[in-house]
Amino acid sequence: MFNQFRNKFPLTEEKWNEYVGYFNRIEVSAKTTLLEEGEISKKLFIIEKGCIRVWFNNNGKDLTSQFFFENQSVASIESFMKKFPSPVVVETIEPSVLWWIHKENLDIIIEEIKENPELRDRLIDMLFQRTFDYMKHFFSFIKDSPAQRYLSLIQEKPQIVQRVPQHYIASYLGISTVHLSRIKSKLLQNK
Amino acid sequence: MFNQFRNKFPLTEEKWNEYVGYFNRIEVSAKTTLLEEGEISKKLFIIEKGCIRVWFNNNGKDLTSQFFFENQSVASIESFMKKFPSPVVVETIEPSVLWWIHKENLDIIIEEIKENPELRDRLIDMLFQRTFDYMKHFFSFIKDSPAQRYLSLIQEKPQIVQRVPQHYIASYLGISTVHLSRIKSKLLQNK
DNA sequence: TTCATTTGATAACAAATGTTATCGTCTACC
DNA sequence: GGTAGACGATAACATTTGTTATCAAATGAA
Numbered sequence: 001m002f003n004q005f006r007n008k009f010p011l012t013e014e015k016w017n018e019y020v021g022y023f024n025r026i027e028v029s030a031k032t033t034l035l036e037e038g039e040i041s042k043k044l045f046i047i048e049k050g051c052i053r054v055w056f057n058n059n060g061k062d063l064t065s066q067f068f069f070e071n072q073s074v075a076s077i078e079s080f081m082k083k084f085p086s087p088v089v090v091e092t093i094e095p096s097v098l099w100w101i102h103k104e105n106l107d108i109i110i111e112e113i114k115e116n117p118e119l120r121d122r123l124i125d126m127l128f129q130r131t132f133d134y135m136k137h138f139f140s141f142i143k144d145s146p147a148q149r150y151l152s153l154i155q156e157k158p159q160i161v162q163r164v165p166q167h168y169i170a171s172y173l174g175i176s177t178v179h180l181s182r183i184k185s186k187l188l189q190n191k
Numbered sequence: 192m193f194n195q196f197r198n199k200f201p202l203t204e205e206k207w208n209e210y211v212g213y214f215n216r217i218e219v220s221a222k223t224t225l226l227e228e229g230e231i232s233k234k235l236f237i238i239e240k241g242c243i244r245v246w247f248n249n250n251g252k253d254l255t256s257q258f259f260f261e262n263q264s265v266a267s268i269e270s271f272m273k274k275f276p277s278p279v280v281v282e283t284i285e286p287s288v289l290w291w292i293h294k295e296n297l298d299i300i301i302e303e304i305k306e307n308p309e310l311r312d313r314l315i316d317m318l319f320q321r322t323f324d325y326m327k328h329f330f331s332f333i334k335d336s337p338a339q340r341y342l343s344l345i346q347e348k349p350q351i352v353q354r355v356p357q358h359y360i361a362s363y364l365g366i367s368t369v370h371l372s373r374i375k376s377k378l379l380q381n382k
Numbered sequence: 383t384t385c386a387t388t389t390g391a392t393a394a395c396a397a398a399t400g401t402t403a404t405c406g407t408c409t410a411c412c
Numbered sequence: 413g414g415t416a417g418a419c420g421a422t423a424a425c426a427t428t429t430g431t432t433a434t435c436a437a438a439t440g441a442a
Contacts, residue, residue: 081319132269178391375420
């Protein structure tokens with residue numbers, strides 16, 4: 001599981017084993033809640049197999065804000081970093097195999113990483129990259145129609161379209177389930 | 192101008208003066224382009240007086256993605272960090288007094304800051320905060336109607352509503368100028 | 383298997399939003 | 413002071429999108 005990260009992080013064998021030892025493996029069924037709304041996030045998850053969505057309740061409606069797949073890390077990032085009650089729920093979509101690490105242990109790793117200029121820059125790059133991703137997503141809401149956003153999703157994140165139930169995708173695109181269904185049928189007509 | 196930052200950054204007098212010396216003051220009129228589309232961003236601006244918008248051209252339409260006011264720093268962040276051609280234009284809205292620093296000099300400052308654990312954490316906090324802001328903005332597109340987004344804007348960023356021409360605000364909210372005008376007149380009726 | 387639940391398509395109608403055009407006001411500039 | 417352009421309101425109409433309801437297919441649990 002962690003070999004994918006192994007070559008990216010120039011650490012000694014001992015350090016590496018220490019860090020890996022902080023992680024715990026779990027297997028959960030579909031629709032398992034990993035973090036409740038209002039709870040303070042203390043675990044970061046890495047997905048070995050499966051997929052996860054992050055959603056929040058808005059006037060009784062279930063709105064999905066993010067999807068995660070294999071090899072990605074997941075947390076209610078604001079709750080995890082700032083110890084706020086989480087505004088969102090973290091929940092599996094498929095039966096999943098996950099590794100989690102407690103925040104206290106991750107903080108130890110991060111503090112040590114920050115002392116290493118190369119790793120530190122990689123960390124900062126990751127933060128920038130995340131910001132760029134959100135920017136891009138926001139841009140799509142002011143420049144594209146829902147149909148265009150759906151086409152971009154197919155292009156850029158095909159996993160979402162292939163593996164996620166459609167009604168979750170609808171709220172992610174900011175539209176109703178009925179409208180997404182209409183967009184799909186119109187796309188089929190034009191072929 | 193820089194005194195607002197002075198107490199936040201525990202630097203020696205010499206360092207402080209060295210850093211401040213990297214900045215250049217300019218005065219520009221309204222609608223001055225500070226960065227063209229396709230240009231590689233090499234300057235970071237700090238606003239002493241005035242306001243700036245970041246926009247991009249989408250099929251001939253001028254879409255505004257960000258606004259900046261006094262004491263904020265502005266650049267095409269992706270172009271500035273990664274040396275990509277900028278997808279956006281940076282332009283003043285009002286006549287403005289700005290300070291700019293060349294990327295090479297800012298890099299010197301940042302490298303030195305990273306060696307200081309306290310300042311480094313502050314830098315990382317700023318990156319997180321920026322990400323949270325974009326997340327929040329994105330959330331508003333999947334949960335709020337345009338009218339609600341406009342009300343939130345009045346609450347949370349009153350400067351925008353007070354100082355920015357309305358047609359720029361419309362594209363920032365992802366709606367047409369006509370629709371924003373309608374939202375405003377409907378709000379007046381209901382009082 | 384059987385049955386309840388989830389998921390998705392579709393129709394009919396209502397509401398929201400965009401487009402185009404026109405008009406009035408204000409502002410900057412000569 | 414006059415004039416062109418920027419800005420914003422509004423009307424009329426077209427289009428998009430949401431809502432509610434119904435049905436069918438797929439899925440999962442007993």
